[in-house]
Amino acid sequence: MMLQDGSTQLLCLTASSGVPLFTRGAHKQLPFSVIGSLNGVHMFGSGQGAVLSCCETEGGGKVVWRVFQDSVMLIAVSGGGGGRGGAGSSSSSKEEEYHLQRLLENVWNCLVLVLGQDELVNVRNVERLKRDLRSCFCLIDQLMEEKQEGILGNLTHCADSLMPPNPVLLQETLQGFAQAADSEFGCLIVHGRIAAATEKWWRLAPQEVVLLSALMRSLSTSGSVSCDYPVFLPQGSPTVAHRLLRFQLLPGADVCVLCGPTPSLHRAESGLVGRFWTPLVEHLRDCLAVGERCLPGSVSLRPDVLALFLINRETRRSVSCVRTPTNHSHSDLPLPSKPRCWELLKLFYIFSTTRYFTQEETVCVSPEERAQRSNTDNFILGFTHQPLQCYLVTEECKSFGLQTQQHQLFLLVPLSVPTFALRTMATQTLSDIVAATGF
Structure with missing residues (x-):
């Protein structure tokens, strides 16, 4: 097999010429000749009027292809045998294909989120695009590695949520904070999960909510307590950027808003964060205490639920x-x-x-x-x-x-x-x- 069992490698190429843009994943990268062959067999199929979307190798691995906007080709290669099975070889193969197809969807949306669709569809300089794509690597790696246990949104496209013990107070505070920041889109993230969000935030496409949560987790591990980050919404605004203002309230608790030119990061950090969130520090600690259980103490589960x-x-x-x-x-x-x-x-x-x-x-x-x-x-x-x-x-x-x-x-x-x-x-x-x- 080309890769070790259980490993996955992601390949990104230009759809028209097959020029490699980046590879992520397995420690041992595939040889250039193999990458060229994977692209070539897909192009041959397209020339014959056939769409090659997935195949299985003799060693039980999977190769999945997907072309987006006739511009970018993403290929996921899995070594197979990584323990994803458990219900028989045929069902294991089906589950692996589902997992890889979902990965390609997420990676494309990630590229649009960070760079915007125009940058990816209208490629003027391939070398410049390669450099720009590096800003996506941290988020792509997070999507591939799935390091944080209990984060399933990448797979399900449902927002990973946490049920706080005081939801009404958090919701009202978040709503007021977002309005003061000239925004209708606000979200409170606790332990990487959404604890509260404004109504307009929930109206975003499910994939956008999941990716923004992943971006927040990535930014929170950077060590910064605040940031002003431009983002494109893959479904709602793929060509016009919004500002994502993100602030750390406590270790493990972050709040963010999507806004326009105002307010400045300094004004929001100095004039709004303390005013709205300082009175709620103890409530935020109670929210953090819920932890991975995601359910408040009012929920009693049977002891035999694993x-x-x-x-x-x-x-x-x-x-x-x-x-x-x-x-x-x-x-x-x-x-x-x-x-x-x-x-x-x-x-x-x-x-x-x-x-x-x-x-x-x-x-x-x-x-x-x-x-x-x-x-x-x-x-x-x-x-x-x-x-x-x-x-x-x-x-x-x-x-x-x-x-x-x-x-x-x-x-x-x-x-x-x-x-x-x-x-x-x-x-x-x-x-x-x-x-x-x-x-």
């Missing part, structure tokens, strides 16, 4: 958490580790949404992208109805998926839980969370 992932289908928001039961008495049945639970949660989400459940985001994408995803619907077409529940039993745990008109819930539990009890557990867990939080 992990959960809940999506609000209407708002395109999600919450997730992984926990280790403290009273698990079946020591002969080892539980998966916390990192493995996150991995299994992602795998089960892909397994469920590519086979059983609907994906609302398809209404927000272009006809071209919708055609790219149509292959995943073949399995669903075999049903005379819309599946609302599914479950999967593996050697590590049991998983149950539940879909209602407003929610999708994905649950991981130990093998010791009887299979017949999974539906009741999921239904009760969803009811408890919605009753306590209104999510």
Whole structure:
């Protein structure tokens, strides 16, 4: 195989001439001859009226191609065998393809977010474009590495959220802060997740909300307490830049607004941040204390819930958490580790949404992208109805998926839980969370 098992490499080339623009990912880069061959076989197919979108190598790896705006070609190459499977080789292959296709979508949107669509479509100087693309590397690497556990928005295009114990006060403060900054778009990020956002922020395209959250996480790790960053909105404003003003309120808590020429960074930092957010320091600490659990203390989960992932289908928001039961008495049945639970949660989400459940985001994408995803619907077409529940039993745990008109819930539990009890557990867990939080 060209790459080590489990590694992924991203290639970016000009679509017309195949000139390499950058590569990211695996430590050992693919030889130039291989990159040229991957581009050449795609161009040959296009010349014959065939679109080559994905193929599988003899070693179990995957290669996925995607051309954006007839200008930029992105290729994702996976070494395979990296543990993404767990439900059989065929389903593992399907899940890997889904993962790589989503990566290419995110990377393109990332390039537009940072550089703007005109810079990518109307390439006047390739060498200059190569230099400009370096400003995207930090964000691209974050999308590829997925270092922060529990951040699933890159995969789901639902905003990773945190439910604070005092949502009304935070929401009112954020609304006032955004208005004072001449903006209708404001967002409070805690531990990399959205704790509060203005109404106009939630009206942004789901991909934009996810990418802006990723950018905020990237900026917060830079060490700066504030910044003024130009951004393009891939769906709403791909050719005209907005200003993203971001301020660190406490370590792990950041607030940002999208605005026009005013106010200046200095005026917002010196005159607005302290006025609005200093009285809420203790409330922000309470919000930070919620941590990776993402749910306030008012939500009581069953002790045998290993992990959960809940999506609000209407708002395109999600919450997730992984926990280790403290009273698990079946020591002969080892539980998966916390990192493995996150991995299994992602795998089960892909397994469920590519086979059983609907994906609302398809209404927000272009006809071209919708055609790219149509292959995943073949399995669903075999049903005379819309599946609302599914479950999967593996050697590590049991998983149950539940879909209602407003929610999708994905649950991981130990093998010791009887299979017949999974539906009741999921239904009760969803009811408890919605009753306590209104999510």
